[in-house]
Amino acid sequence: MRQIFLLILLFIVGQWLVKALRRHDAQSAQRTGARGANGAGAAQGGAGSPSGQPQLAEPMIRCLECGVHAPKSDSVSVAGQTFCCAAHAQRHGARPTGRDAR
Numbered sequence: 001m002r003q004i005f006l007l008i009l010l011f012i013v014g015q016w017l018v019k020a021l022r023r024h025d026a027q028s029a030q031r032t033g034a035r036g037a038n039g040a041g042a043a044q045g046g047a048g049s050p051s052g053q054p055q056l057a058e059p060m061i062r063c064l065e066c067g068v069h070a071p072k073s074d075s076v077s078v079a080g081q082t083f084c085c086a087a088h089a090q091r092h093g094a095r096p097t098g099r100d101a102r
């Protein structure tokens with residue numbers, strides 16, 4: 001049971017890493033394109049730049065089990081329901097109803 005959680009955690013961390021890498025790529029590409037706008041070190045603020053949003057090539061789906069948003073190519077769809085991974089699809093299918101004693 002613990003291994004499953006570890007696997008899920010690894011998957012989420014992996015997705016996060018990929019996302020961070022993509023954002024870093026987009027940011028560096030932007031920086032080379034627009035240089036000299038703010039000469040001093042005004043950047044690196046924690047406010048976040050809304051202009052630096054990467055264009056999504058594919059639609060995102062929301063996992064019914066954990067609520068994580070994942071690209072459609074990475075998702076698993078079972079009976080019209082989408083999940084971020086096969087493990088979550090199995091877990092969701094194993095439950096007779098959506099509600100369970102927590």
Ligand SMILES: [Zn+2]
Nearest residue numbers: 063066084088
């Ligand atoms: Zn999930």
